[in-house]
Amino acid sequence: MIPVKAFAAQNAAAPLAPFDFERRELRANDVLIDILFSGVCHSDLHQVRDEWGGSMYPMVPGHEIVGKVIKVGSEVKKFVPGNTAGIGVMVDSCRECKPCKNHMEQYCAEGMTGTYNGFERDKTTIAQGGYSTQIVCDERWVYHVADSLDMAGVAPLLCAGITTYSPLKYDNVKAGDKVAVAGLGGLGHMAVKFAVAMGAEVTMLSTSTSKEADARKLGAHNFVLSTDEAAMKKLESHFDVVLDAVSGNHDYEIYLKLLDVSGKLLVVGLPKDQPKVNTFELIKNRRCIIGSMIGGTAETQEMLDFCAEKNIVADVEVIPMQYINEAYERMLKNDVKYRFVIDMASLKQA
Ligand code: NAP
Ligand code: ZN
Ligand code: ZN
Numbered sequence: 648m649i650p651v652k653a654f655a656a657q658n659a660a661a662p663l664a665p666f667d668f669e670r671r672e673l674r675a676n677d678v679l680i681d682i683l684f685s686g687v688c689h690s691d692l693h694q695v696r697d698e699w700g701g702s703m704y705p706m707v708p709g710h711e712i713v714g715k716v717i718k719v720g721s722e723v724k725k726f727v728p729g730n731t732a733g734i735g736v737m738v739d740s741c742r743e744c745k746p747c748k749n750h751m752e753q754y755c756a757e758g759m760t761g762t763y764n765g766f767e768r769d770k771t772t773i774a775q776g777g778y779s780t781q782i783v784c785d786e787r788w789v790y791h792v793a794d795s796l797d798m799a800g801v802a803p804l805l806c807a808g809i810t811t812y813s814p815l816k817y818d819n820v821k822a823g824d825k826v827a828v829a830g831l832g833g834l835g836h837m838a839v840k841f842a843v844a845m846g847a848e849v850t851m852l853s854t855s856t857s858k859e860a861d862a863r864k865l866g867a868h869n870f871v872l873s874t875d876e877a878a879m880k881k882l883e884s885h886f887d888v889v890l891d892a893v894s895g896n897h898d899y900e901i902y903l904k905l906l907d908v909s910g911k912l913l914v915v916g917l918p919k920d921q922p923k924v925n926t927f928e929l930i931k932n933r934r935c936i937i938g939s940m941i942g943g944t945a946e947t948q949e950m951l952d953f954c955a956e957k958n959i960v961a962d963v964e965v966i967p968m969q970y971i972n973e974a975y976e977r978m979l980k981n982d983v984k985y986r987f988v989i990d991m992a993s994l995k996q997a
Pocket of ligand 3: 743754888
């Protein structure tokens with residue numbers, strides 16, 4: 648077994664605290680990664696605090712992982728020691744069902760194996776995530792990362808990046824499309840970067856007045872305060888796409904109203920309470936709500952290659968592991984610019 652240091656939650660009310668545990672020895676298709684950076688996703692906070700129900704403890708969160716391959720199993724083909732590599736929200740799946748065969752493992756018929764907060768395929772070991780010094784994973788769920796990119800900025804691509812890239816690609820967002828992004832957090836800021844890179848005219852819908860200048864720096868062409876009813880009214884039936892990356896409880900109605908004929912509300916935000924839908928707003932303009940969960944293995948590699956080509960990374964605030972509980976509190980106040988990323992050296996030296 649491989650001993651690792653980590654930070655874990657022991658229950659929904661406790662702060663994260665140091666936790667030592669062991670990773671499995673490498674199987675034939677496994678790689679061992681020394682973790683350099685681990686991004687902090689709002690899903691980590693939702694799950695640590697059991698906001699979606701069914702959380703399993705102890706829980707080592709973290710599913711935006713970048714590091715160096717330090718050892719490979721006997722059958723590994725994609726990696727050699729020394730490669731820079733990433734791991735995202737999944738570490739396994741059934742591998743046999745139709746979605747798995749199509750490399751859309753996030754929609755595995757048996758359920759994907761999450762990087763943490765669930766059992767591994769053996770149904771007994773709790774998978775533990777990236778707030779740790781090392782991780783072992785089957786190479787299918789490990790991605791190549793270009794060394795030309797800033798590593799701290801790469802980590803959030805593994806969740807915030809793929810989760811926003813995938814629905815925008817699925818919807819074939821292209822030059823001239825009018826796209827709005829709701830919620831300027833980790834996911835929202837990546838959505839702005841991708842939609843701009845795809846050529847769309849991008850409007851940021853935010854509840855925070857303080858974020859306008861940043862939204863424009865990220866490439867947004869327009870900024871609208873979503874609490875400003877008059878400004879929102881002017882945008883009714885205006886957009887082809889609204890991407891909802893909101894973490895807090897909210898109503899879909901204010902965003903649905905903004906969609907033009909056949910417009911789509913792409914939902915990636917997962918608040919604690921189920922959002923309400925006004926069906927009259929839904930049928931008007933033949934509007935459509937599409938949910939989307941991260942992205943499959945093939946698309947995740949495609950996204951990372953796209954980012955390397957376009958030099959896209961997340962805007963990050965690098966923190967030591969020991970700052971995580973304060974970081975969660977700041978995330979709840981919408982005070983993140985625009986992703987906390989843990990420098991795992993802080994845990995290795997502790
Ligand atoms: P985040 O960094 O905390 O950003 C969320 C942003 O939403 C906030 O900065 C804020 O932006 C806005 N917001 C928060 N509460 C709001 C409310 N009540 N009404 C309107 N806007 C509000 O979170 P994140 O890491 O980007 O994650 C966003 C959501 O996506 C989370 O629920 C997360 O669990 C989910 N998620 C889903 C997937 C998936 O596969 N679908 C993957 C990863 C994460 P402004 O200040 O601009 O208003
Ligand atoms: Zn995430
Ligand atoms: Zn499957």
